[in-house]
Amino acid sequence: MESIKSQQVTFKVFRFNEETDYLPYYNTYILDVTHEEVVLDILNRIKWDHDGSLSYRRSCRHGICGVCSIKANGKAILACKTRLFDLIETFGSEITLEPLSTKRAIKDLIIDKKDFWDKHAQVNPYLVSDIEETPASEHLVSPHDAEKLLEADYCIQCGACHYSCPALEINDEYIGPAAFAAAYRFSADVRDEASLDRLHVVNAEAQGVWDCVKCMECAEVCPKEVNPIEKITKLHNMVFEAGIAKNNVATRHAVGFAHSIAKHGLLDEGELVRYSEGNIGVLKHVPVAIKMFAKGKIVLPWNMPKADKLDEIKKLVKSSSTVKF
Amino acid sequence: MEKLKYALFTGCTAKESTPEQMMSTLAVAKKLGIELVELTEASCCGASHLQDYDDFLSLVLNARNIAYAEKHGLTMVTICNTCQLNTAMTKHRLDHNAELKAKVNAKLSEVGLEYKGTSQITHFLYAIIDDFGLDKLKEMIVKPLSQFNIAPFYGCHNIRPSELQNETHKNPESAYRPTSLDDLIVACGGASVDYEEKNKCCGFHAELQAPRTAAILTGNAVAGAMDANADWMVTPCPLCHLKLDTQTHHASVAIGREVSLPVLHMQQMVGLALGCTPDELGLKHHVTKVNFI
Numbered sequence: 103m104e105s106i107k108s109q110q111v112t113f114k115v116f117r118f119n120e121e122t123d124y125l126p127y128y129n130t131y132i133l134d135v136t137h138e139e140v141v142l143d144i145l146n147r148i149k150w151d152h153d154g155s156l157s158y159r160r161s162c163r164h165g166i167c168g169v170c171s172i173k174a175n176g177k178a179i180l181a182c183k184t185r186l187f188d189l190i191e192t193f194g195s196e197i198t199l200e201p202l203s204t205k206r207a208i209k210d211l212i213i214d215k216k217d218f219w220d221k222h223a224q225v226n227p228y229l230v231s232d233i234e235e236t237p238a239s240e241h242l243v244s245p246h247d248a249e250k251l252l253e254a255d256y257c258i259q260c261g262a263c264h265y266s267c268p269a270l271e272i273n274d275e276y277i278g279p280a281a282f283a284a285a286y287r288f289s290a291d292v293r294d295e296a297s298l299d300r301l302h303v304v305n306a307e308a309q310g311v312w313d314c315v316k317c318m319e320c321a322e323v324c325p326k327e328v329n330p331i332e333k334i335t336k337l338h339n340m341v342f343e344a345g346i347a348k349n350n351v352a353t354r355h356a357v358g359f360a361h362s363i364a365k366h367g368l369l370d371e372g373e374l375v376r377y378s379e380g381n382i383g384v385l386k387h388v389p390v391a392i393k394m395f396a397k398g399k400i401v402l403p404w405n406m407p408k409a410d411k412l413d414e415i416k417k418l419v420k421s422s423s424t425v426k427f
Numbered sequence: 428m429e430k431l432k433y434a435l436f437t438g439c440t441a442k443e444s445t446p447e448q449m450m451s452t453l454a455v456a457k458k459l460g461i462e463l464v465e466l467t468e469a470s471c472c473g474a475s476h477l478q479d480y481d482d483f484l485s486l487v488l489n490a491r492n493i494a495y496a497e498k499h500g501l502t503m504v505t506i507c508n509t510c511q512l513n514t515a516m517t518k519h520r521l522d523h524n525a526e527l528k529a530k531v532n533a534k535l536s537e538v539g540l541e542y543k544g545t546s547q548i549t550h551f552l553y554a555i556i557d558d559f560g561l562d563k564l565k566e567m568i569v570k571p572l573s574q575f576n577i578a579p580f581y582g583c584h585n586i587r588p589s590e591l592q593n594e595t596h597k598n599p600e601s602a603y604r605p606t607s608l609d610d611l612i613v614a615c616g617g618a619s620v621d622y623e624e625k626n627k628c629c630g631f632h633a634e635l636q637a638p639r640t641a642a643i644l645t646g647n648a649v650a651g652a653m654d655a656n657a658d659w660m661v662t663p664c665p666l667c668h669l670k671l672d673t674q675t676h677h678a679s680v681a682i683g684r685e686v687s688l689p690v691l692h693m694q695q696m697v698g699l700a701l702g703c704t705p706d707e708l709g710l711k712h713h714v715t716k717v718n719f720i
Binding site: 137175177178192193268269270272273308312313314315316317318319322329335338339342351352353356357359360362363366367369371375378379389390391393394397398399400401407409410411414415417419421422423424425427 | 439440442443444446447467468469470471473474475476477478479480481482483484487488491496534535537538539540542583584587588589601602603604623627628629630632633635636637639640641644673674677710712714
């Protein structure tokens with residue numbers, strides 16, 4: 103690949119004008135691209151040499167303003183940071199460029215990011231600290247405490263994770279990975295005084311961290327290595343540590359693993375569902391359970407297998423547990 | 428080639444809701460001459476939920492499982508994507524953080540164990556591709572699946588985050604255009620079907636907390652495979668399998684369209700091509716009938 107200096111690529115570019123078009127369409131451009139070029143160079147070339155009406159957002163050109171994020175063959179990217187030759191290596195020489203969210207397109211690759219900013223606003227993404235106008239001394243943060251915030255602080259609000267999150271695509275209420283990373287960023291800051299308020303927001307059903315589907319796409323797609331899912335896990339932990347975890351299906355589902363492991367070493371699948379849902383809630387799973395039982399897919403409680411050296415596991419669960427529920 | 432030998436971490440579903448996965452793993456290993464030493468002492472990996480409640484406990488338990496593989500001096504092979512992710516993530520964290528490793532080892536020493544970081548962790552899919560080799564597998568195929576269009580369903584926890592997953596792969600796998608399972612299908616003589624949902628989420632991990640989200644994701648996955656003219660689906664993950672095999676009724680209701688396809692475990696597909704019998708592969712344990720055998 104290194105020796106190839108240029109290559110012909112077919113670009114299919116999403117076009118739509120919400121003021122004049124009922125439906126979007128795609129324009130095709132066949133261009134020779136060089137190995138130094140990034141996607142933003144291509145967009146510029148299309149606009150400057152072929153079609154001046156193509157619209158897209160661009161500003162800093164070095165991966166810090168976050169406005170040029172679009173999707174290439176379904177993968178959310180920063181146009182200014184993504185080399186064409188890397189895309190070609192993954193997807194071949196036909197590249198489809200689309201807005202981050204086609205249903206939110208205003209003009210071509212430009213979307214209305216209102217939902218993204220609304221979700222951010224929901225978590226108060228700023229430091230809340232009641233300090234005097236002229237404090238006697240600085241409020242210093244130790245390197246150790248600052249390190250906890252670093253990754254989350256790298257977020258440039260590009261929306262790559264937000265518009266790649268499958269949970270958010272389905273559930274409009276869900277706050278989503280970018281805003282959760284921001285919620286963690288400020289809640290974990292030793293100077294912040296609104297941590298508990300934020301934790302209540304991320305702990306709420308439907309909108310909160312419990313609706314994460316654990317697909318890891320936010321970690322994969324983030325161009326700044328914020329690793330939002332890791333921050334979501336930390337928010338889960340903080341909710342338990344703050345003692346505000348509600349007694350509901352989501353929290354019991356997480357806690358149920360610890361119970362089951364302490365008893366069998368393994369997960370008791372049936373008991374996890376019963377414990378999470380409660381004795382009434384579990385009834386809605388009975389039709390599927392009957393079908394599974396008929397196919398030999400349900401282990402009855404008295405046949406539950408146990409891990410060998412279960413005493414070791416019991417001992418470790420007892421001595422290593424750090425949380426109470 | 429030296430005989431391949433691994434420490435097998437079965438995970439919980441292989442012992443409970445997907446017995447066919449355990450049966451087909453052993454049947455395929457036997458056919459391929461791969462020796463699997465089962466880690467009978469292993470605990471549940473926490474399935475990406477225990478760490479939400481107690482991250483440290485999750486680390487200690489996973490480190491203990493790896494420590495047993497290390498005692499055998501073997502690479503750990505997993506047969507569940509979520510076991511793979513949780514175990515590999517634990518290894519990554521401990522290998523890159525001496526302080527954390529020392530804390531975890533302080534706990535493990537209470538039961539006479541130590542996590543050293545000497546065992547690799549790989550999913551059976553990649554053990555077949557990287558270590559056994561698809562060329563060699565092709566030579567052993569006696570019943571090529573040439574009449575079938577097969578839709579690969581990769582499962583999130585084998586392909587994301589790719590930086591972590593690729594630490595143990597010979598050939599890097601792209602999370603956006605994965606090829607391993609497609610290659611395996613082709614090696615078994617089948618035609619692999621391309622469709623948008625093949626690297627997407629099945630919804631399994633949100634099934635209880637967010638049932639609507641989970642059901643729609645399942646529905647989209649099966650609908651995508653059906654629209655691409657797949658005869659059946661195949662997955663390396665028993666959790667994806669559970670969702671796609673047993674939950675199609677909820678999925679159909681959620682997306683307003685009747686969706687259903689037979690779904691095979693990756694091991695069952697390989698087993699069929701190697702000439703194993705349907706009984707050996709546990710095909711009768713599926714809720715969605717395997718109607719093509």
